[in-house]
Amino acid sequence: MSLHRILLFLISLCLILFLTLSYVHDVYALKTGILHEEEVLVLYEEPLRGAAEEVAQMYPTVRKELEKDLVWRVTFRPTVLLIKDRNTFQRLAGSNLIVAYAVPQKKLIVIDYSKMKTDPFKIEVTLKHELCHLLLHHHIHRAKLPRWLDEGIAQWVSGGIAELLMNQKGSVLDAAILSGKYISIRALTNRFPQERKSLVLAYEESKSLIEYIISQYGRDGLLRVLGYLKDGDEVDQAILKGLSIPFDELEKKWLYHLKKKTTWITYLINHLYEILFFLAAVMLIVSFIKVLIKKRAYKYEEENNNFLD
Structure with a gap:
């Protein structure tokens, strides 16, 4: 390895360490109360003591529902951080487009409680969505878990709700299918777009593909794919072994299904209001x-x- 590459690696490592320590400092610099429970640790900003008790009370039910959905045990004790102020949450999240996020390495869930009374967000649904991220990453190595699969399954278990603030009416995916301006699923493997409309489309595509897999191959088909990913297979291998179809062929069939059901007539009917x-x-x-x-x-x-x- 050349000296230039070694220096570049060391600089990158220092930058990652700095950002990580800065994030940890921001989180734990908050003045928070602590609620210790056997299954979950809840940190909260005052005056969210009541909300923290609500989270602690509902957690066992949420955990059991998630374990039933994915047939995997939650063997870790997560930490849930409730933020009362939108600006503080945005500073921690680095985004104004989401209301919650998970940090799998730390088994941490951060929730903007100020948005939990805004339809469609409910604290129980949001908690389940984020806990799903932690559970998936606990069983599947990060490098093996595509972002679209991670987000698609989290939306599926939480009744279709994402952690994303969506202000637009109607489906961005429908419009993308009609115009042919959808995003390739492979482009959503490592990261999602930053621009709002493209980000919403990425979430909708992820949710739609998971729903298509379940409708065509059953919940067991999806669980087989997850099982192979847990065993260390790449996503292409996991889908081929779990669903008996190549990944690219699966995407083609899913797109054909969407194009067949999404016509200008149905689009106009859905957007009649x-x-x-x-x-x-x-x-x-x-x-x-x-x-x-x-x-x-x-x-x-x-x-x-x-x-x-």
């Missing part, structure tokens, strides 16, 4: 312009009459 709202807004603007034109015409006519008088 937004279309009607848009048309009503256009009609209102047109009516307003007509009134302005009439007023100006009347004023012009009145000025002409006064001039003639």
Whole structure:
């Protein structure tokens, strides 16, 4: 290895260590209360003591539901950190697009509690979603777990809810399928896009593909894939062995399924409310312009009459 590569490696290592220590310092520099339970440790900012007790009380139920879904035991004791302030959470998360996130290496779940009363987010659903991330990473090496699979399964077990703030109405995936501007699943292996619309599309695609796998191969098919990933197989091998279909062929069939069910007619029906709202807004603007034109015409006519008088 050349001296240049060694120096580059050492610089990268120092940078990673610095960022990790900075993150840990930010988390533990918060003034938090601590709730010790046998199965979970809950850290909370004041005045979230009541919320922390709620999390501790619901955790055993959430854990059992997740274990039933994935047939894997949660053998670790996670830490849940409840943040009361949106700005503090965004600083920790490094993003304004999410309401919770998991740190698998530390078995840590961080939740923006200020958003837990905002539909569709509920503390129980969010807790299950993030605990799913911890469980998947506990059993599958990070290098073997594609991001789309990680997020898709977490959305599946939590009833389709992501940790993402989605302000748009309707499905971004439907529009992407109709326009042909969807993201290749392989492009979602290591990371998701940063831009909001593309990020939402990545979440929707991940959820949709997992739902397709379950609809075509059953829950057992999905669990077989996870089992092979746990054993150390790459995702292509795991899918081929678990579903008896090559990965690329699976993606083609999934896209064909989406294109077949997503037509312009179904898209218009699904977005009927937004279309009607848009048309009503256009009609209102047109009516307003007509009134302005009439007023100006009347004023012009009145000025002409006064001039003639």
